[in-house]
Amino acid sequence: MPLAAIIESIVFAADAPLSLDRICEMLHEFEREDIKEAVAELGRYHEERSGGFQLVEVAGGWQFRTNPMYQQYVTRHIKTRSIKFSPSALETLAIVAYRQPVTRTEVEYLRGVDCGGVLKTLLEKKLVRILGKKDIPGRPLIYGTSKEFLEIFGLKDLKGLPTLKEIQALDETPHYEQQDDLPLGD
Amino acid sequence: MPLAAIIESIVFAADAPLSLDRICEMLHEFEREDIKEAVAELGRYHEERSGGFQLVEVAGGWQFRTNPMYQQYVTRHIKTRSIKFSPSALETLAIVAYRQPVTRTEVEYLRGVDCGGVLKTLLEKKLVRILGKKDIPGRPLIYGTSKEFLEIFGLKDLKGLPTLKEIQALDETPHYEQQDDLPLGD
Amino acid sequence: MITRMSEENLNLDGFHEIYSVHLDKFDGPLDLLLHLIKKNELDIYDIPIAVITRQYLDYIKVLKELNLEVAGDFLLMASTLLHIKSRMLLPQDEQEEGEEELDPRAELIQRLLDYQQYKEAGMVLEARALLGREVFTRSCPESLFLAAQNDEGPLELELFDLVDAFRSLLTRIPVESFHDVAAIETFSIADCINNILSLLQERDMVHFDDLVRDEMTRELVIVTFLAILELCRLKLIRIFQGGQHGNIWFVPAVLQEPAEQG
Secondary structure (H helix, E strand, O other), X not given: OHHHHHHHHHHHHOOOOEOHHHHHHHOOOOOHHHHHHHHHHHHHHHHHHOOOEEEEEEOOEXXXXXXXXXXXXXXXXXXXXXXXXXXXXXXXXXXXXXXXOEEHHHHHHHHOOOOHHHHHHHHHOOOEEEEEEOOOOOOOEEEEEOHXXXXXXXXXXXXXXXXXXXXXXXXXXXXXXXXXXXXXXX | OHHHHHHHHHHHHOOOOXXXXXXXXXXXXXXXXXXXXXXXXXXXXXXXXXXXXXXXXXXXXXXXXXXXXXXXXXXXXXXXXXXXXXXXXXXXXXXXXXXXXXXXXXXXXXXXXXXXXHHHHHHHOOOEEEXXXXXXXXXXXXXXXXXXXXXXXXXXXXXXXXOHHHHHHHHOOHHHHOOOOOOOOO | OHHHHHHHHXXXXXXXHHHHHHOOOOOOHHHHHHHHXXXXXXXXXXXXXXXXXXXXXXXXXXXXXXXXXXXXXXXXXXXXXXXXXXXXXXXXXXXXXXXXXXXXXXXXXXXXXHHHXXXXXXXXXXXXXXXXXXXXXXXXXXXXXXXXXXXXXXXXXXXXXXXHHHHHHHHHOOHHHOOOOOOHHHHHHHHHHHHHHHHXXXXXXXXXXXXXXXXXXXXXXXXXXXXXXXXXXXXXXXXXXXXXXXXXXXXXXXXOOOOOOO
């Protein structure tokens, strides 16, 4: 059933429910009646199969959705899936990593914004730790990276961190000796 | 087959390939062996069904992906990512993939040209990652391919790369085949 | 021998037209050399160096005539070729008596073979069904996904992202607000500072020798010393010495109050 498979692939990859009109528009080489029938059949097929997902009609269109029966399992995944770092967290972590030992004031000076919340998150995630208190008025806390930080990046020690120079070196062309006098004639 | 359906729902809902370990972690009430078998069976089921999408093993995990056969239909609706690789990016990527962990100097020796810019682009595109530093004088950065590389190129793992021997066989011309012994000297 | 004899008869007509079309099309000197070998149907295992060198130099000449900048990589290869050519011209008996004479071309041939292999590997990779080009995943996130915020999952972090974040930060702010860009030495010191502070969390007193006991290198002693100075400057530790030339001890300047934050 190639038409059904074609429809299935489109609906699967679409970022929103697809209406029958929209599907027909895309698959102009097929008859509307055939498409309509194939969609309905697909819906029945997935319903009977009762797998982990179904083809359902929502908001005037067709969409694959996980079977609500298994919602608790899906939620388990969502709760424990890997976390992508926010740009501000990444930036703050970078400052702590490259400027440690560093105080919150110093971090905030560099970022130009309040970093209390971000630093707290980094502390909670154990990527950053408090090294101690600076013995100056106000006794601000001093931050540095943790053992977990090294583990996450697979580093033996802080020496393994790529330096800015090394990254900037990628933009530079290597230096060649002057080679003006090549014998170019025959 | 509820276990299979549960697994299907999780894999279907996930936004990245799910490894067997990860699935087992989530479904702690099931036996690893049962899960393993169910996943394999699901893969076979979707392959035999040959619908619009398949359950494939990529980047060390399982993921539903559209069948490449229907690319032309899917792209009528979905905006394709403009994936265009320059020959130099491909060469560099291949060298990093096959020779990792590899330093910039090694890549440049193999390609005969400066590769700083290309490596940086590949880093920015997240196809290549910094693995750390090599324990030799100068401690140069070492590079390897990323999980994204496996995901984009649809590879199960690095062992899934076609072997260089296979690649050579594709290009073997009769001209080279006649070469029995390497003529050294005159 | 056959290749040698036919060298001069190779057809070089139309060389300029071909290369002025292909200018800049080569990804490097090895790519150009491979092209010359294929075009002339030469045997890669027995490259007639004189022919290849002349054609290669002609190519560079064309580039120069067109006032195009010739990358250093191409010039480097030109000198390599000339060097090989001159070694090939040495009479046999003047060459060093070795157990086995090494073909001056051997390294170049190996590089060409390797390069050809990776070039093809790149094309094989490109021909795969790529995610986002031929193959697609489900692009609609579950509504659950959008609602749920998770805190328990493992972190996804890349070294490059970290250094890149720092780099883009530096481009945003004035340079003078920075002391010297972190170098390897700075990291060693930071590492050492971290070490000392970890030790001071476990015990109240640390002996200088404890820090350098494992590998007593000059570098480590200096770095440790600098770390201690920095910690003193930050007023994080206090130093004691047990008499003249006695043991050096240090203790935390302020006792930790771990529960306190901000």
